[in-house]
Amino acid sequence: MSVSKNVTIDQVAREAGVSIQTVSRVINNRYDVAAETRQRVQDAVIRLGYQPNAIARGLASRRSRTLGLVTHDFNDHFFTQVVTGAEEEAHRNNYFCMLGSSTCSLDEMPKYLRLLTERHVEGVLFAREGGPDELDQINRIAQDGTPAVIVGFHRDGQTFSSVDINNIDGGRRATECLLQYGHMRIACITGPLRTQSAQDRLSGYRLALESAGLSYDPEIVVEGSYGNSSFGSGYRGMKRLLEVDPSITAVFAQNDRMGVGALTALQQAGLRVPEDLSMVGYDDSPEAEYSAPPLTTIRQDTVRVGALAVQILLRHIEDNSLPPEQILLNTELVWRGSVSLPRDQIARKGGAT
Amino acid sequence: MSVSKNVTIDQVAREAGVSIQTVSRVINNRYDVAAETRQRVQDAVIRLGYQPNAIARGLASRRSRTLGLVTHDFNDHFFTQVVTGAEEEAHRNNYFCMLGSSTCSLDEMPKYLRLLTERHVEGVLFAREGGPDELDQINRIAQDGTPAVIVGFHRDGQTFSSVDINNIDGGRRATECLLQYGHMRIACITGPLRTQSAQDRLSGYRLALESAGLSYDPEIVVEGSYGNSSFGSGYRGMKRLLEVDPSITAVFAQNDRMGVGALTALQQAGLRVPEDLSMVGYDDSPEAEYSAPPLTTIRQDTVRVGALAVQILLRHIEDNSLPPEQILLNTELVWRGSVSLPRDQIARKGGAT
DNA sequence: GTGAAAGCGCTAACAT
DNA sequence: ATGTTAGCGCTTTCAC
Numbered sequence: 116m117s118v119s120k121n122v123t124i125d126q127v128a129r130e131a132g133v134s135i136q137t138v139s140r141v142i143n144n145r146y147d148v149a150a151e152t153r154q155r156v157q158d159a160v161i162r163l164g165y166q167p168n169a170i171a172r173g174l175a176s177r178r179s180r181t182l183g184l185v186t187h188d189f190n191d192h193f194f195t196q197v198v199t200g201a202e203e204e205a206h207r208n209n210y211f212c213m214l215g216s217s218t219c220s221l222d223e224m225p226k227y228l229r230l231l232t233e234r235h236v237e238g239v240l241f242a243r244e245g246g247p248d249e250l251d252q253i254n255r256i257a258q259d260g261t262p263a264v265i266v267g268f269h270r271d272g273q274t275f276s277s278v279d280i281n282n283i284d285g286g287r288r289a290t291e292c293l294l295q296y297g298h299m300r301i302a303c304i305t306g307p308l309r310t311q312s313a314q315d316r317l318s319g320y321r322l323a324l325e326s327a328g329l330s331y332d333p334e335i336v337v338e339g340s341y342g343n344s345s346f347g348s349g350y351r352g353m354k355r356l357l358e359v360d361p362s363i364t365a366v367f368a369q370n371d372r373m374g375v376g377a378l379t380a381l382q383q384a385g386l387r388v389p390e391d392l393s394m395v396g397y398d399d400s401p402e403a404e405y406s407a408p409p410l411t412t413i414r415q416d417t418v419r420v421g422a423l424a425v426q427i428l429l430r431h432i433e434d435n436s437l438p439p440e441q442i443l444l445n446t447e448l449v450w451r452g453s454v455s456l457p458r459d460q461i462a463r464k465g466g467a468t
Numbered sequence: 469m470s471v472s473k474n475v476t477i478d479q480v481a482r483e484a485g486v487s488i489q490t491v492s493r494v495i496n497n498r499y500d501v502a503a504e505t506r507q508r509v510q511d512a513v514i515r516l517g518y519q520p521n522a523i524a525r526g527l528a529s530r531r532s533r534t535l536g537l538v539t540h541d542f543n544d545h546f547f548t549q550v551v552t553g554a555e556e557e558a559h560r561n562n563y564f565c566m567l568g569s570s571t572c573s574l575d576e577m578p579k580y581l582r583l584l585t586e587r588h589v590e591g592v593l594f595a596r597e598g599g600p601d602e603l604d605q606i607n608r609i610a611q612d613g614t615p616a617v618i619v620g621f622h623r624d625g626q627t628f629s630s631v632d633i634n635n636i637d638g639g640r641r642a643t644e645c646l647l648q649y650g651h652m653r654i655a656c657i658t659g660p661l662r663t664q665s666a667q668d669r670l671s672g673y674r675l676a677l678e679s680a681g682l683s684y685d686p687e688i689v690v691e692g693s694y695g696n697s698s699f700g701s702g703y704r705g706m707k708r709l710l711e712v713d714p715s716i717t718a719v720f721a722q723n724d725r726m727g728v729g730a731l732t733a734l735q736q737a738g739l740r741v742p743e744d745l746s747m748v749g750y751d752d753s754p755e756a757e758y759s760a761p762p763l764t765t766i767r768q769d770t771v772r773v774g775a776l777a778v779q780i781l782l783r784h785i786e787d788n789s790l791p792p793e794q795i796l797l798n799t800e801l802v803w804r805g806s807v808s809l810p811r812d813q814i815a816r817k818g819g820a821t
Numbered sequence: 822g823t824g825a826a827a828g829c830g831c832t833a834a835c836a837t
Numbered sequence: 838a839t840g841t842t843a844g845c846g847c848t849t850t851c852a853c
Contacts, residue, residue: 123846134824139848147822169587170532171846173523174829184567189552190754195542202567206580211587214537214555214565227559234522234564346758372754379760401543401725402755405699407732476830487840492832500838524830527845 122165131159142167173235182428183236185215185227187243190343192372192400193417197242197266200421208429215239224252238262238428242421244310244341250275262431264424268311269441276431276439278424280415282312285446286319289367289395289413292448294327298365298393298457302335304352304377306369310341316369316397335360339373349373353380364392364457371396371403374410378453382407389455399449409451416444475518484512495520526588535781536589538568538580540596543696545725545753546770550595550619553774561782568592577605591615591781595774597663597694603628615784617777621664622794629784629792631777633768635665638799639672642720642748642766645801647680651718651746651810655688657705657730659722663694669722669750688713692726702726706733717745717810724749724756727763731806735760742808752802762804769797 124142128135133152140148141156148156159165173179182205186194205212213236216227231239239256241263243249249268253275256263262276269277293301303320306313321331337355339348349368353376356363368374374396381388388394388408396403399414427440477495481488486505493501494509501509512518526532535558539547558565566589569580584592592609594616596602602621606628609616615629622630646654656673659666674684690708692701702721706729709716721727727749734741741747741761749756752767780793 125846135847136824136849137822140823143848149822152822166582166586168527168846169583170523170526171829172848174521174527174831175846175848177829177848179523181566189542189548190545192543195548198567199542202569206569211583212567213534214551214567216555216559229519230522230564233519343754346754350758375755376758379758382760401696401699402728405703405729405732407735407760478830488831489833489840490838493839496832502838505838521830524845525832527847528830528832530832530845 122163124165124167127156127159127163127165130163131156177235179235179237180210181234181236182210182212182425183215183228183231183234183239184212185224185231185239185241185243188342191341191345192370192398193267193341193415194242196417197421197424200418200423201240201242201425202421203418204422204425208425210237210425210429212240221249225255228252228256232256232259232261236261237432238264240264240266240421240424240428242266242424243268244307260435262428262435264427264431266420266424269443270311273441274439276427276441278420278427278442279444280312280417280420281443281445282315283319283322285397285413285415286316286367286369287323288319288446288448289316289397290320290323291327292395292411292450292454293365293367293393294323294329296365296393296454296456299329300335300360300363301329301365301367302337302356302360302363304337304339304349304356304366304368304373306338306373307340308338313338313369320367335363339369339376341370341372345370345372346376346379349376350380351376353377354384357381357384357386364459365454366392366394368394368396370398371400371406371410371412372398374412374453375402375406378406378408378410388453391458393454393457395454403449403451406453408453411451411454412449414447414449420444475516477518477520480509480512480516480518483516484509530588532588532590533563534587534589535563535565535778536568536581536584536587536592537565538577538584538592538594538596541695544694544698545723545751546620546694546768547595549770550774550777553771554593554595554778555774556771557775557778561778563590563778563782565593574602578608581605581609585609585612585614589614590785591617593617593619593774593777593781595619595777596621597660613788615781615788617780617784619773619777622796623664626794627792629780629794631773631780631795632797633665633770633773634796634798635668636672636675638750638766638768639669639720639722640676641672641799641801642669642750643673643676644680645748645764645803645807646718646720646746647676647682649718649746649807649809652682653688653713653716654682654718654720655690655709655713655716657690657692657702657709657719657721657726659691659726660693661691666691666722673720688716692722694723694725698723698725699729699732702729703733704729706730707737710734710737710739717812718807719745719747721747721749724751724753724759724763724765727765727806728755728759731759731761731763741806744811746807746810748807756802756804759806761806764804764806765802767800767802773797 264276337352396410396412403410617629690705749763749765756763
């Protein structure tokens with residue numbers, strides 16, 4: 116239990132009266148060690164407070180047991196959940212995660228990736244906004260022979276591994292919920308349109324409208340943003356929508372933070388949700404449950420996204436010849452009451468304003 | 469520009485026609501290399517696509533250039549901001565951050581810390597909830613000779629380094645803002661009272677009350693929580709406060725998420741903010757700016773907290789004999805309009821309900 | 822089941 | 838200004 120700073124494997128070997136190899140076998144849990152010898156070594160390890168030097172092990176074994184985590188923005192609920200899931204899964208498998216730069220721009224990425232490969236991370240998890248530019252980075256890493264998996268972005272016929280949410284389906288579900296309640300004029304506040312997820316949620320919205328025989332009207336689609344600026348973008352987006360077309364009866368906000376910002380704008384405009392206007396959010400982030408009113412939203416298991424991504428990485432580390440894997444997780448509608456019949460139908464029934 | 473997987477320093481040396489040592493000097497930017505030689509080496513590095521092996525460097529130089537980041541909860545704004553600041557500062561100094569377990573319980577900490585020291589992190593940044601139990605962990609690390617700094621927790625006469633926000637002062641400012649508007653009956657929704665920050669904000673609240681000649685009444689102090697469950701705890705806390713004492717005219721919520729949850733409870737109760745009840749939050753998290761109404765809050769520069777913590781770590785890595793440093797950052801009130809005169813004073817002036 | 826030898830890829834200390 | 842010699846602390850390979 117003493118300080119272990121300088122205790123090395125050969126001191127343990129001497130203490131236990133065995134060779135260095137035998138100690139190595141014991142700390143690596145090899146089976147070909149006599150029970151009695153093993154015990155003797157373990158005692159010596161405890162007595163000396165020996166801690167194997169992971170750096171030396173890494174050099175000799177060529178296994179760093181480290182994963183690179185290249186994330187975009189810790190201020191977005193999706194990403195923090197992914198990181199949480201990824202880290203848990205990594206630890207479960209005796210891996211640690213090295214943080215790539217969360218704030219660096221795309222230009223700086225090659226530099227950081229290089230630093231990551233210099234440290235011999237055995238795999239890299241990209242949890243960034245996504246977008247075609249990112250693919251070059253992935254490919255560069257992949258050429259290097261380092262397994263990589265991308266999260267929050269995918270496309271048909273891709274040659275890389277990915278774990279993502281089925282955002283098209285999610286966008287459709289959100290929109291269909293509003294359609295089922297009889298809404299005919301449904302606006303949309305999107306995420307940043309440079310991201311695949313916003314594009315996909317928008318496609319889902321569009322598909323749902325068209326299936327219902329409604330036409331897509333870009334007039335009532337405004338662009339917002341993710342991360343910390345989401346609230347403000349939703350607030351401003353809603354204000355604009357109210358100016359552009361006061362006849363809208365429902366809004367699909369592509370994340371809950373934008374939805375909450377939009378709720379604030381509506382309240383300031385003297386409109387009630389859901390009596391005057393229905394709203395569906397996306398993400399099931401914590402703010403959705405206690406907003407006024409609580410937001411009907413789309414839930415996605417983002418922690419699982421992170422865990423699955425790490426599992427893919429570990430499989431590919433084990434067997435480099437494995438083909439890329441793509442996983443697409445489905446979403447689920449969480450009903451919370453920010454949706455009701457449109458104004459006119461309530462009125463027809465003799466309801467509120 | 470070719471694949472660099474197996475290019476080693478001696479291949480570069482051969483290519484450049486120099487010794488391994490000279491290559492080492494060049495890649496480490498030593499000054500005692502002739503300009504012409506340096507150029508020749510650099511050319512060889514590029515030609516071969518050489519990437520120094522950080523693990524081998526670490527073993528030989530006994531410098532991992534890695535910091536351990538032991539955080540508690542990525543779902544709390546304070547912690548994500550600290551991590552952001554810490555990571556940026558680490559990269560700026562050519563360090564990387566290794567993620568300690570974000571979700572592990574206190575019991576598991578020793579195990580994870582051990583894994584971190586086995587990897588020879590040169591310093592450890594603790595960004596956890598804080599509390600006396602954590603100190604044992606810090607001390608264990610410190611005994612090991614590894615510099616450690618704790619964030620979000622400190623106490624007088626401590627023997628460890630820390631960077632924290634002056635929560636007592638922050639709590640006082642929040643409360644004084646309400647007092648200045650003439651509020652006499654101010655409730656408080658606290659963070660988890662096992663944390664130092666909640667205790668300190670509560671002390672500040674209490675001090676402000678007492679300075680104003682008001683007595684502290686535990687009846688109108690309820691405990692909430694941080695992280696994702698904040699919203700709900702603020703919502704429930706507010707409901708309870710309304711039951712316990714309908715005469716309160718103001719609330720200090722110890723973080724903005726609880727404040728937002730409380731706003732929802734008030735709205736459901738048919739009470740308006742600030743006309744019927746004033747509210748001050750804490751953290752200046754993104755939700756505060758676009759809540760209804762926008763929340764007056766206490767701003768703290770949390771990104772800077774992370775950066776300063778890393779700076780301390782780096783100083784102590786450079787010179788292990790340095791005494792521990794304690795930094796306490798001040799807060800700032802952000803006025804947003806969720807505060808006004810108490811009901812009775814408005815009434816006296818012929819105002820609202 | 823255990824040990825000896827050889828290196829992993831680099832840097833430190835001392836040469837020259 | 839450059840090269841030589843020894844390791845850093847471990848694992849791997851191959852003996853026995």
